[in-house]
Amino acid sequence: MPPSATADTSKTVKLERYNSYLRKIHSTKVLNASSKVLFRATLLVALVLLLLFAFNYHPLSDSRAAASHHLHRRSFLSTGIFSSSSSSAWEKRVRQSSTAKRQHGLSVLVTGAAGFVGSHCSIALRKRGDGVLGFDNFNDYYDTSLKRARQNLLEKQQVFIVEGDLNDGPLLRKLFDIVPFTHVLHLAAQAGVRYAMKNPQSYISSNIAGLVNLLEVAKAANPQPAIVWASSSSVYGLNTENPFSEEHRTDQPASLYAATKKAGEEIAHTYNHIYGLSLTGLRFFTVYGPWGRPDMAYFFFTKAILHGKSIDIYRTQDNQEVARDFTYIDDIVKGCVGALDTAEKSTGSGGKKRGPAQLRVYNLGNTSPVPVGRLVSILEGLLGTKAKKHLIKMPRNGDVPYTHANVSLAYRDFGYKPTTDLATGLRKFVKWYVGYYGIQPRVKKENSHADDSA
Ligand SMILES: O=C(O)[C@H]1O[C@H](OP(=O)(O)OP(=O)(O)OC[C@H]2O[C@@H](n3ccc(=O)[nH]c3=O)[C@H](O)[C@@H]2O)[C@H](O)[C@@H](O)[C@H]1O
Numbered sequence: 022m023p024p025s026a027t028a029d030t031s032k033t034v035k036l037e038r039y040n041s042y043l044r045k046i047h048s049t050k051v052l053n054a055s056s057k058v059l060f061r062a063t064l065l066v067a068l069v070l071l072l073l074f075a076f077n078y079h080p081l082s083d084s085r086a087a088a089s090h091h092l093h094r095r096s097f098l099s100t101g102i103f104s105s106s107s108s109s110a111w112e113k114r115v116r117q118s119s120t121a122k123r124q125h126g127l128s129v130l131v132t133g134a135a136g137f138v139g140s141h142c143s144i145a146l147r148k149r150g151d152g153v154l155g156f157d158n159f160n161d162y163y164d165t166s167l168k169r170a171r172q173n174l175l176e177k178q179q180v181f182i183v184e185g186d187l188n189d190g191p192l193l194r195k196l197f198d199i200v201p202f203t204h205v206l207h208l209a210a211q212a213g214v215r216y217a218m219k220n221p222q223s224y225i226s227s228n229i230a231g232l233v234n235l236l237e238v239a240k241a242a243n244p245q246p247a248i249v250w251a252s253s254s255s256v257y258g259l260n261t262e263n264p265f266s267e268e269h270r271t272d273q274p275a276s277l278y279a280a281t282k283k284a285g286e287e288i289a290h291t292y293n294h295i296y297g298l299s300l301t302g303l304r305f306f307t308v309y310g311p312w313g314r315p316d317m318a319y320f321f322f323t324k325a326i327l328h329g330k331s332i333d334i335y336r337t338q339d340n341q342e343v344a345r346d347f348t349y350i351d352d353i354v355k356g357c358v359g360a361l362d363t364a365e366k367s368t369g370s371g372g373k374k375r376g377p378a379q380l381r382v383y384n385l386g387n388t389s390p391v392p393v394g395r396l397v398s399i400l401e402g403l404l405g406t407k408a409k410k411h412l413i414k415m416p417r418n419g420d421v422p423y424t425h426a427n428v429s430l431a432y433r434d435f436g437y438k439p440t441t442d443l444a445t446g447l448r449k450f451v452k453w454y455v456g457y458y459g460i461q462p463r464v465k466k467e468n469s470h471a472d473d474s475a
Pocket residue numbers: 212213214252253254255305306307308316317318319333334335343344345393420421
């Protein structure tokens with residue numbers, strides 16, 4: 022091979038090597054660039070997936086939490102506190118209302134705070150410097166404008182009422198997350214003996230399911246609060262021993278209302294036994310007074326008498342007078358506060374019992390039964406108007422013929438001593454009634470005249 026040919030060949034080989042070198046570099050660059058794009062894209066997709074997962078994740082082990090998450094959103098939406106700014110304003114109101122203004126004051130969640138006994142107790146507790154947060158569903162069992170008027174009264178005392186239902190677990194849990202309540206005064210319930218025949222389910226929903234829901238939240242709270250709650254004189258049912266003592270039989274309820282209150286006492290026993298919740302049940306005896314319940318006889322008798330309408334006065338099957346141990350609201354408030362002040366702490370924590378806890382039941386009555394006929398004649402005197410009385414045999418609607426409280430246990434443990442007789446208490450009620458409903462001054466004048474003889 023000639024030397025020039027050899028040189029040409031070697032040049033061509035070098036050129037080819039060089040070109041192949043350039044191609045290699047180029048393809049490596051392309052590969053590098055495309056793998057970078059791929060890497061970034063993968064990263065982006067992973068990030069998006071991670072975010073989607075995080076937003077939708079509900080732990081499988083806690084399906085209740087998942088369900089409650091939805092409920093939580095719903096209840097917060099329904100109470101108008103879901104947006105972050107309104108939510109923090111709402112939380113601030115919750116905190117302020119439940120903060121005590123005196124040293125060692127209580128922090129009390131009062132359920133049924135827009136109700137008759139609830140509103141009176143909330144004001145009394147607030148006035149002595151305790152923190153009070155109200156809770157009420159403002160249902161329409163009776164005129165809601167009366168509940169709203171009570172709410173206004175409470176607002177003047179800086180008591181905030183959270184609008185919600187006892188069966189809204191997430192909302193209750195949220196309240197316990199915000200506030201370490203020392204006590205719960207549980208007065209929210211479906212009341213009324215006779216209405217239980219019309220709407221039995223409402224008693225199950227409030228007095229049983231609602232109670233259990235509240236106890237579930239309270240037992241899991243840290244600290245667990247001490248709970249004082251409203252039972253009823255109606256648990257004595259067909260008991261014939263008098264006066265009614267806490268030792269007597271309560272296994273013969275005459276109405277579904279009574280049965281749900283009795284069930285509440287048994288449920289309280291269970292939560293005390295398993296979780297160490299301190300629980301005190303108060304058996305109220307026909308509570309009456311200003312800002313009372315329009316479904317109760319003394320209230321709707323007053324309205325009927327003023328409007329010239331007839332009233333039914335029940336008599337027993339053997340034609341005896343029906344009587345009640347009517348108890349004035351201020352005495353009941355003293356009893357509730359006494360029970361709160363003597364309630365020991367719950368012993369559980371983290372939902373577990375750590376030792377035995379207090380379990381109590383007390384009668385809160387007036388110790389002096391009055392026949393319904395006498396109640397009507399006191400009202401006639403106060404209103405200056407004769408009632409159109411219609412005496413009838415007590416219908417079989419859950420009523421019992423007679424109630425009479427022995428209160429020695431409440432007296433022994435927290436000095437409970439009722440001081441208002443029916444005539445005095447009804448005078449205060451009528452004074453409030455005519456003022457609240459704007460009844461003519463003529464009636465007021467006659468009323469103040471009648472006061473002297475009542
Ligand atoms: O202590 C309780 O645990 C309960 O007290 C209350 O029930 P009661 O004692 O039945 O009160 P209330 O209805 O005012 O009837 C009073 C009297 O009037 C009689 N009565 C009633 C209606 C009527 O039309 N005629 C009549 O004679 C009737 O027979 C009775 O003798 C609460 O409502 C209840 O929620 C619960 O707390």
